[in-house]
Amino acid sequence: MKDVIENKLKLRSVKPTAMRLLVLQCLMEQNRALSLNELEALFENADKSTIFRTLKTFQENYLVHRINDGSGAIKYALCDDDCICSLEDNHIHFLCTKCEKTYCLKDTPITTPSLPNGFRANFANYLIEGICSTCT
Amino acid sequence: MKDVIENKLKLRSVKPTAMRLLVLQCLMEQNRALSLNELEALFENADKSTIFRTLKTFQENYLVHRINDGSGAIKYALCDDDCICSLEDNHIHFLCTKCEKTYCLKDTPITTPSLPNGFRANFANYLIEGICSTCT
DNA sequence: TAAACTTTGCAATGGCATTGCACTCCTTAA
DNA sequence: TTAAGGAGTGCAATGCCATTGCAAAGTTTA
Ligand SMILES: [Mn+2]
Ligand SMILES: [Mn+2]
Ligand SMILES: [Zn+2]
Ligand SMILES: [Zn+2]
Numbered sequence: 001m002k003d004v005i006e007n008k009l010k011l012r013s014v015k016p017t018a019m020r021l022l023v024l025q026c027l028m029e030q031n032r033a034l035s036l037n038e039l040e041a042l043f044e045n046a047d048k049s050t051i052f053r054t055l056k057t058f059q060e061n062y063l064v065h066r067i068n069d070g071s072g073a074i075k076y077a078l079c080d081d082d083c084i085c086s087l088e089d090n091h092i093h094f095l096c097t098k099c100e101k102t103y104c105l106k107d108t109p110i111t112t113p114s115l116p117n118g119f120r121a122n123f124a125n126y127l128i129e130g131i132c133s134t135c136t
Numbered sequence: 137m138k139d140v141i142e143n144k145l146k147l148r149s150v151k152p153t154a155m156r157l158l159v160l161q162c163l164m165e166q167n168r169a170l171s172l173n174e175l176e177a178l179f180e181n182a183d184k185s186t187i188f189r190t191l192k193t194f195q196e197n198y199l200v201h202r203i204n205d206g207s208g209a210i211k212y213a214l215c216d217d218d219c220i221c222s223l224e225d226n227h228i229h230f231l232c233t234k235c236e237k238t239y240c241l242k243d244t245p246i247t248t249p250s251l252p253n254g255f256r257a258n259f260a261n262y263l264i265e266g267i268c269s270t271c272t
Numbered sequence: 273t274a275a276a277c278t279t280t281g282c283a284a285t286g287g288c289a290t291t292g293c294a295c296t297c298c299t300t301a302a
Numbered sequence: 303t304t305a306a307g308g309a310g311t312g313c314a315a316t317g318c319c320a321t322t323g324c325a326a327a328g329t330t331t332a
Contacts, residue, residue, distance in 0.1 A: 015309080015310090017309090017310065017311090019310080019311080020310095035288095036288080036289080037287095037288085046311095046312095047311065047312050047313075048312095049289095049290080049291080049311080049312070049313080049314095050310080050311050050312070052289075052290075053290095053310080053311085054310095056290095068204060068206045068263075070204045070261060072287070072288070072320090073287085073288065073289090074288085074289080092249060094251070094255060097258065105251070105252065105255075107252070108249050108250070108251060108252065109249065110249055111247045113228060113241075113244050113245065113246055113264075114244070115230070115241065115244060115264070115266075116241065116243070116244065116269065117269060118268070118269025118270075118272045119230060119241075119266060119267070119268055119269055119272075120266045120267045120272065121264045121265070121266040122233065122265055122266040122267070123264070123265040123266070124262070124263065124264045124265070125206060125261075125262075125263040125264075125265075126260070126261075126262045126263075127204075127260065127261040127262075127263075128249075128251070128257045128259070128260045128261075129257070129258055129259040129260070129261075130251075130255060130256045130257040130258040130259070131255070131256045131258070132254070132255055133252065133253060133254025133255055134254075136254045136255075136256065151278085151279090151329095153278090153279065153280090153328095155279085155280080171319095172319080172320080173318095173319085182280095182281095183280070183281050183282075184281095185280080185281070185282080185283095185320095185321080185322085186279080186280050186281070188320075188321075189279080189280085189321095190279095192321095208289090208318075208319070209318085209319065209320090210319085210320080
């Protein structure tokens with residue numbers, strides 16, 4: 001386990017501090033998008049701003065992407081190893097209104113819409129709200 | 137002009153107060169999604185909470201829909217006359233990163249994605265960021 | 273006309289993101 | 303080996319935005 005986590009950091013040239021290993025592990029285990037508060041609650045003793053800066057470092061190095069799911073708090077989810085957070089890496093995010101969990105639907109294909117003349121897309125955020133499979 | 141605005145309110149059984157007429161007129165004229173702060177700035181003398189409650193009333197009566205464009209502030213845009221803010225009324229919203237304006241792309245069709253087994257959609261927010269036609 | 277209800281203004285409050293500053297820890301070069 | 307420099311962390315603000323309590327002002331109704 002630990003090897004995998006440390007490897008992910010090395011792959012992105014991020015130094016493996018204790019906090020970084022913990023946060024990364026959490027994100028891998030939970031397999032969903034987590035907010036700063038959720039992460040803070042999972043550790044209990046870590047400072048929120050440290051986690052914030054950890055996530056910031058992760059973003060800057062394409063380890064996580066941030067998701068605006070309309071819940072009021074930004075969620076963070078693991079990137080794939082080959083992710084460069086471009087339009088091509090974009091995928092649907094699903095917020096379950098029952099369990100409040102947000103998932104990356106990386107296997108659900110999106111057909112790129114053809115925008116009106118003159119509009120050019122750089123980034124997309126496709127958020128779907130509903131009931132997830134475990135809450136059905 | 138005024139008739140059209142008052143009619144929109146009557147259609148939704150919302151009493152036409154001064155503030156409501158003004159806000160509705162603004163939203164019609166601007167033809168884009170506006171934030172609370174933007175609306176407040178357009179009047180200069182109106183109270184923010186009054187505008188907030190005006191917009192809340194509008195939402196509850198399907199006169200406007202709220203848009204989370206990731207800018208930090210919620211945007212509000214006019215609904216069509218027959219809108220009931222269901223999944224079918226959903227459309228793409230476009231945030232221009234240059235002029236910071238958010239538009240409703242009601243004529244850009246979206247193909248509904250087929251979600252994984254057990255997932256059911258109730259609401260969608262499809263946000264695309266880029267450069268708009270007037271900023272190109 | 274007075275009571276009842278609605279709308280408005282003003283002043284909090286609360287949540288979340290972000291940052292300044294000092295302290296600790298680690299790395300590095302003399 | 304040790305001191306300096308840099309990176310990471312904790313704590314305590316700050317700022318922005320959404321939302322609400324409360325009292326005043328305006329409207330409607332009996
Ligand atoms: Mn994702
Ligand atoms: Mn819209
Ligand atoms: Zn669920
Ligand atoms: Zn623009």
